[in-house]
Amino acid sequence: MPELSKPYRILVARFCHESHRLNPRPTDEELFVVERGHDILRTPAGVLKGLTDTLAAAGANIEPVFSANGGAGGLVDHDFYVRMREELLVAVRRIKPDAIGLDLHGAMGTTETPDAEGDLLQALRHVVGPNVPIGIGLDLHGHITPRMLDNTDICIACKENPHSDFVECGQKVAELLLEQLEGRLKPVTVSARVPMILPGAAETGSGPLAEIHAKAREYAAQQPSIKDISIYNVFRFTDDDEIGQVVTILSDGSGADTPSIAVDLATRFWVERERFKDDLLTVEEVFERVRSSPDKRPFAIGDMGDRVAAGAPGDGTILLSAALDGYPELSGAVPITDPVAAAQAIEAGVGATVKLSVGAGFTPGFTPRLITGRVEHVSDGNFVVAGIVGRGDPSAMGPTAVLRVDDRIQVLLTTKPADTTDPAAFTSQNVVIEDLDFIIVKSGFHFVANFDGLATPVLVNTPGVGYYRRNQFDYQKARFWPEHDIANPEITARQHSIGTS
Ligand SMILES: [Zn+2]
Known part of the structure; x- marks a missing residue:
């Protein structure tokens, strides 16, 4: 990383939860591990560690707000979510950062909204306006909504399942944020969505998912303007419009090819869909x-x-x-x-x-x-x-x-x-x-x-709400294969612009 032209002030926070709507036990404050201020920099883990280590090494001034990690569980208690959101917004107004870097999960839902990250990012964008970069690093089990992508400059996921690369994900978010602040990167994100989930074979190291990730790396190697391709394993334990497999491509400027690459990668999921099956023992x-x-x-x-x-x-x-x-x-x-x-x-x-x-x-x-x-x-x-x-x-x-x-x-x-x-x-x-x-x-x-x-x-193979089985869960809004009979879907790319949702 070249030396920074000035010691930017970067606000960082972590707010992570994977929220299962059919776990009847809501996740309240007691089920979160919460630390505040500089305490979060003592022994950070995951995306937060990658973010803060990289920012510190580059000479940026880190402004830590809080780390709230609830793991996975029932929907987050909405009042707790709102208190944390407001605490973050108050800090943003006080600190007036040059950029914001967040460690989020990507599939947080509350007892009132299935898209908590979208709500949080939209609220942040409303406070800082269009010119303060917001970068987030996610778990690849995200429920990725247009509202999240329309309100972030940098939105990328870890690449491995099991997630052995959270630190690298945070590092990349920090590097891209600093590149943007230095005027060397104009991030543009396109996404493509397929109305399907992965019923099984969801590890990135083998099977069809390994092949699709390899193809993504090949595309990125061929096109220097591509800074990241994130492939999300759809989060299926939510019930929201447009749940599905999502591919996002972040490029420097709008590359002419990125929409077609996103569509190609997303289409591969549909073509290979029958191969996404687990081999579970009784x-x-x-x-x-x-x-x-x-x-x-x-x-x-x-x-x-x-x-x-x-x-x-x-x-x-x-x-x-x-x-x-x-x-x-x-x-x-x-x-x-x-x-x-x-x-x-x-x-x-x-x-x-x-x-x-x-x-x-x-x-x-x-x-x-x-x-x-x-x-x-x-x-x-x-x-x-x-x-x-x-x-x-x-x-x-x-x-x-x-x-x-x-x-x-x-x-x-x-x-x-x-x-x-x-x-x-x-x-x-x-x-x-x-x-x-x-x-x-x-x-x-x-x-x-x-x-x-x-x-x-x-x-x-055991009973319970932790594993998707066709017709086990009642979906009111979501429509996806194999839960529903979906004819060959039209897969299109969408370019995201800051502040449009
Ligand atoms: Zn995950």
């Missing part, structure tokens, strides 16, 4: 595999239906019951969200034997499970993510108790939905994962990266 198949396979133990079993990482409550008991009732020779660890049972176990104290009904407190249709076990560990449930996805991020499971059942199954009773993408969720609770046959993780992709070398990953 509950019986997965435990049989654990029992009989010589592969490295433990097996990390991704509970797809109850994925906290996709916004599910994490209160499923089907895998716990299968392990207790059908596989007496297996040892394992099973996290379950249950604030009431966690409190009862903590109250009883370490060493006590308790009989508790656990799980099924939130997800409709789930069945609680009665267990008797010895309380072997209690804690505040706080840990720091160690693996590549989210490294350095504080994670809060809330008060947590570990119950040992049948002397072989450790049940982690958490107050909040636990992000078990990372081994630290278990090791922080004194669970020795290498001694176990299996651990249940409430994640579908990211755990594969964070448990690399520690466990054998498998995905299991």
Whole structure:
């Protein structure tokens, strides 16, 4: 990065949540980890880290406002969202920054609006006007709306699923913002949308998605004016107009070819749509595999239906019951969200034997499970993510108790939905994962990266709101394949201009 002509003042903030409309537990302030001011620069993670490290190295003046990270869960409490939005707007009016850099998720919805980022960015643009650059770095699981693109100069996503490149994404946002401030970049974004979701095969490292990403990199290498191509894995747990696969291209000036490139990449999704399928094991198949396979133990079993990482409550008991009732020779660890049972176990104290009904407190249709076990560990449930996805991020499971059942199954009773993408969720609770046959993780992709070398990953087909199945969810506004019969769609490119929505 060449030296800056002046020490620009760049306002930075992080406001991240992936909001699942069918998780009946709204995400309120208590479920967010919030830090303010310079505290957010002490150990930043992800996009925020890439942003702030790059800005600091370039000599820009960073004006940190807040970091609010809620992970994934039910719709964000609208009043909390509005308070945070207003806090940000007040800071913007006070600081009068030269540019704004934000770490957002891209699929935040509140109890009142399915497009929280669009609302936030429109409000910011209204305050700063058209000439203050706004740059955002997103999770690729975004619900990307025209309102978001019409109000940002730089809107780009991470490129990998599992998301091992959040830091690089933030770095790129910072570099592009500074290039724009220095007058060396006139960012123009075009987008193309396909009315479909990816029912499966959503990892970027293999299958049709790897091929489409490779084609995007090839286009970018051929055209120096292209600064970024972002390919979003549509977020399907919302119900809004125009949900679909989105491709965005950010170029320096309006390149004549970028609309046709966006359309070509988007069309590839439609052409390849039948290949986007997962290969999930049934509950019986997965435990049989654990029992009989010589592969490295433990097996990390991704509970797809109850994925906290996709916004599910994490209160499923089907895998716990299968392990207790059908596989007496297996040892394992099973996290379950249950604030009431966690409190009862903590109250009883370490060493006590308790009989508790656990799980099924939130997800409709789930069945609680009665267990008797010895309380072997209690804690505040706080840990720091160690693996590549989210490294350095504080994670809060809330008060947590570990119950040992049948002397072989450790049940982690958490107050909040636990992000078990990372081994630290278990090791922080004194669970020795290498001694176990299996651990249940409430994640579908990211755990594969964070448990690399520690466990054998498998995905299991379980009920719940964390996994898309045709006709399971009631969509009123959204129309997309394969939920609806869609004839060959007309895929067109749209150029975005600041402040037009
Ligand atoms: Zn994601």
